[in-house]
Amino acid sequence: MSENNEKKGFFSEMIFNNPVFGLYLGICSTLAITTSLNNAIGMGVAVIVVLVLSNIAVSLIAPLTPDEIHIPVYIVIIATLVTLVGMLMQAYTPELFSALGAFIDLIVVNCIILGRAEAYACKNGVAASARDGLMMGLSYTFSLLAMSLIRQLLGTGILSFSNPMSGNEIFSIRLIPQGFEIPVFKTQTGAFLTFAVLAAAVAAIKLNSEAKEKAKALEAAKAKKKEAAKA
Amino acid sequence: MNKQSTIYKVLLLGVLCAFCGLLLSGVNGLTAPIIEEAAIQKEKANLVLIYPDAEFKEVKDYDDPTGLITGIYTAEGLGTVYKIHNVGYNSNGFTFLLAFNNDGTVGGFQVLEHGETDGFGSRCFDEEYVSSVESLTTSDSAPLLSGATLTSTAIKQGYDAAKALFTAK
Structure with missing residues (x-):
């Protein structure tokens, strides 16, 4: 996370620094598990925990690690954390663990985690690395939530959420009448369509923002020139 | 110690792996009994779905040459339930229960976990396919499903393995 980005607001970071729609990282799991809000929140929390803890561990061990073995060291840390999270989820949230399946283990190869360890945590202090992990994890979760909201609503017509510990339904609202759902959104085709639309929206917001910033900078430069000419 | 020396690198990786191993072993010790207990409860709950009021006994002594049968439970006076694990499309495989009534008809077909x-493959666990399996007998074989060939073939293999054990009784 650059200083420039740190100055931006929370929601601005969710958009401009978004690992999924902005940097195209962690797309495999995003496309695969975003069929329901439960999956999205479960996966999001798992990735946040792994990201924060791996960033902290990498930040602590980086000064002791020679360059030649830094990748194996980071992978051992990340794989351990993912296995721990998997064990805890299987024990305490079995329904969620079963729904997420192999994608819990595949957090190990989620580009966001190794990417942040390499790009940020190994060069920064513990507190800053933990904050970076939290913000990246929240951005990833935000992406999962956006995808799953659209896919669950259009694919099933229902928005629902269950207790991950017991599997008991907390709420379930039908927003699209039965027979008007679009089942393709439950499949991978729907996942790609939703991803493309959201990624295009984020790109459009970024372009618009950059264009405004350029226009402002041009106006400021013109004003300076005028002032200089007057002087 | 020089950080560039081979001994230092080997030591660092060794210590890190040992620490991670200890941590994993501790958490496994904490979670393994909970996971095992949940699996037993889940299995009992599924057996009851096939034979609601039955008393179940686990059969431990059986010879399954296919290696697909992972558990056998008899429902007193009603039939036998076979727990089967086979691999379809997902390399982790899937687990299901198949029951034969004592008269040779299928008593139930219930998936326990699948990925x-x-x-596509998940259509083999939809009501339509499940009811088609539940209408079979020991003289039939499980149907194959177009678009879910790998999954339905795995179910067929499991069905045949259970049928062989049931008819050999």
Whole structure:
């Protein structure tokens, strides 16, 4: 996370620094598990925990690690954390663990985690690395939530959420009448369509923002020139 | 110690792996009994779905040459339930229960866990396919499903393995 980005607001970071729609990282799991809000929140929390803890561990061990073995060291840390999270989820949230399946283990190869360890945590202090992990994890979760909201609503017509510990339904609202759902959104085709639309929206917001910033900078430069000419 | 020396690198990786191993072993010790207990409860709950009021006994002594049968339970006076694990499309495989009534008809077909592709392999666990399996007998074989060939073939293999054990009784 650059200083420039740190100055931006929370929601601005969710958009401009978004690992999924902005940097195209962690797309495999995003496309695969975003069929329901439960999956999205479960996966999001798992990735946040792994990201924060791996960033902290990498930040602590980086000064002791020679360059030649830094990748194996980071992978051992990340794989351990993912296995721990998997064990805890299987024990305490079995329904969620079963729904997420192999994608819990595949957090190990989620580009966001190794990417942040390499790009940020190994060069920064513990507190800053933990904050970076939290913000990246929240951005990833935000992406999962956006995808799953659209896919669950259009694919099933229902928005629902269950207790991950017991599997008991907390709420379930039908927003699209039965027979008007679009089942393709439950499949991978729907996942790609939703991803493309959201990624295009984020790109459009970024372009618009950059264009405004350029226009402002041009106006400021013109004003300076005028002032200089007057002087 | 020089950080560039081979001994230092080997030591660092060794210590890190040992620490991670200890941590994993501790958490496994904490979670393994909970996971095992949940699996037993889940299995009992599924056996009851097939034979609601039955008393179940686990059969431990059986010879399954296919290696697909992972558990056998008899429902007193009603039939036998076979727990089967086979691999379809997802390399982790899937687990299901298949019951034969004592008269040779299928008593029930219940999936316990699967990671088959939604809309393709998962169709083998939809009501339509399940009811088609539940209408079979020991003289039939499980049907194959177009678009879910790997999953339905795995179910067929499991069905045949259970049928062989049931008819050999």
